[in-house]
Amino acid sequence: MSGVREGAPASWEVFLRSRRGLAHQHVGSVRAAGPDAALATARDLYLRRGEVLSLWVVRSDAVHTASPDERDPYFAGARHKPYRYPEQYAPLTEEGREGEHDE
Template sequence: MSQDQQTTTTSWEVFLRPRRGLAHQHVGSVRATDPDMALAHARDLYTRRGDPLSLWVVRSDGVHAASPAERDPFFSNARHKPYRYPEHFAPLTRGEQDDA
């Protein structure tokens, strides 16, 4: 392995879970040569305050996401399927609730 290959850094996305019951949140990025170094950098940068439950690092080139240009077709609602929306259903009256 050449000297250039050993020192090539990669971008890593950092996700932190602050406490039980909460989801991981993207908190930033670090650059490192391997996952262990990325985790160490992430720990040093993003866990100074508090005591997080867990920390993830993911290679930036391994994250797949929809771009803002794809927003409308990707996230468009299925208006042709009205049963997916609460306004499709008639509200129950007080008498109907007692019968159920």
Template sequence: MTREREGAPASWEVFLRPRRGLAHQHVGSVRAGDPHAALLRARDLYTRRGEPLSLWVVRSGDVHAAAPDEHDPYFANAEHKPYRYPHQFAPLTGGGSDGDHDH
């Protein structure tokens, strides 16, 4: 984690939800002293192309992420939840639509 210098503008992560998108996407970062100024900078830098549905800024220090060396605890298979895996279920047999119907 990088520390902000005393008196230096904070770093903010910028997220846009494009008009045709379902979710916000990280598009970059800006430096600003407060959330309002961060939104204005983000608007000026990242909304020139198209008209996004919404714009978010999040102070960089408030974003928490899993580091690559922590991959397994966060993204490993959930072996303790066998219902998530298809091999735990018996295949359906008989009575299905297999295309061999008499007409």
């Protein structure tokens, strides 16, 4: 890891999920020597308010990212595939259905 002093605590990204059916949300970072210490520190810092169903910590250097500066292929639009965009479709309307149920 470049930029990190040898023997210094690693940086960990913290994710939590507050309710069933919701995705985990990134809530911040902590520094700790190992995963157990990272979980304990994250618990102390981020679980003070409300109930949380699960808590994840991931070493920051294990997170792979794409920068918005890297326009292709991650952030470029697919304008050559118009079927992916909602403006290509006409909205559904109730026209033509009025009076179908009239007696």
